[in-house]
Amino acid sequence: MTVERTLSIIKPDATRRNLTGKINAKFEDAGLKIVAQRRIQLSKAQAEAFYAVHSHRPFFNDLVSFMISGPVVAQVLEGENAVLKNREIMGATDPKKADAGTIRAEFAESIEANSVHGSDAPEAAAQEISFFFAAIDIVA
Numbered sequence: 001m002t003v004e005r006t007l008s009i010i011k012p013d014a015t016r017r018n019l020t021g022k023i024n025a026k027f028e029d030a031g032l033k034i035v036a037q038r039r040i041q042l043s044k045a046q047a048e049a050f051y052a053v054h055s056h057r058p059f060f061n062d063l064v065s066f067m068i069s070g071p072v073v074a075q076v077l078e079g080e081n082a083v084l085k086n087r088e089i090m091g092a093t094d095p096k097k098a099d100a101g102t103i104r105a106e107f108a109e110s111i112e113a114n115s116v117h118g119s120d121a122p123e124a125a126a127q128e129i130s131f132f133f134a135a136i137d138i139v140a
C-alpha cells in the first residue's frame, strides 16, 4: 500500500449550499486526511488553465463559467491509494449514475454542478496539487 496525495476541489454548487463541512466529513470518515485547504475565487483564466485538458470538449465554456460562479475550496487529501479512494468517495461524474452514499449521489445537482473534482491519476494529482499549493502549504 502506498500513501498518496490527490487534489480535490469542492465546487461552487456545494460552497453556495454551505456543504464544505459535510463533504469534508465524507473524506475524513473514509480515512483521507485533509493536509491542505484554501477557499478561493478562481478567475476565468485560472479556471481555463486548470481545465485545459477539456478545452476541446463541447461543455468547456459552460464548465469554466460554472467554476467561476462562486468560491471553490481546493484541498490536498492524503491517505492509502488516495487518488482512487477519492474517486470512489466522489462517485460517478453524472449523479444519476453515482453509487448510493457517494458525495455526488447525495449532493450533486447535475452532471456539471457535481459538487467535487478529484484528480484521476497520480501524475495528474501531482500537477494539479502544484497548481494550487506550494510544498510549504501542505502539512501532514
Ligand code: ATP
Pocket (backbone or CB within 6 Å): 054, 059, 063, 092, 093, 111, 112, 113, 114, 116, 117, 118, 119, 120
Ligand atoms: P472532475 O474532473 O471534475 O473530477 P470527472 O473526472 O468525473 O470530474 P470529467 O470527464 O473529467 O469528469 O469532466 C470534468 C467536469 O466537466 C465534470 O466534473 C463536470 O463538472 C463537467 N462535465 C463532464 N461531462 C459533462 C457533460 N456531458 N456536460 C456538462 N458538464 C460535464
Ligand code: MG
Pocket (backbone or CB within 6 Å): 118, 120
Ligand atoms: Mg476529471
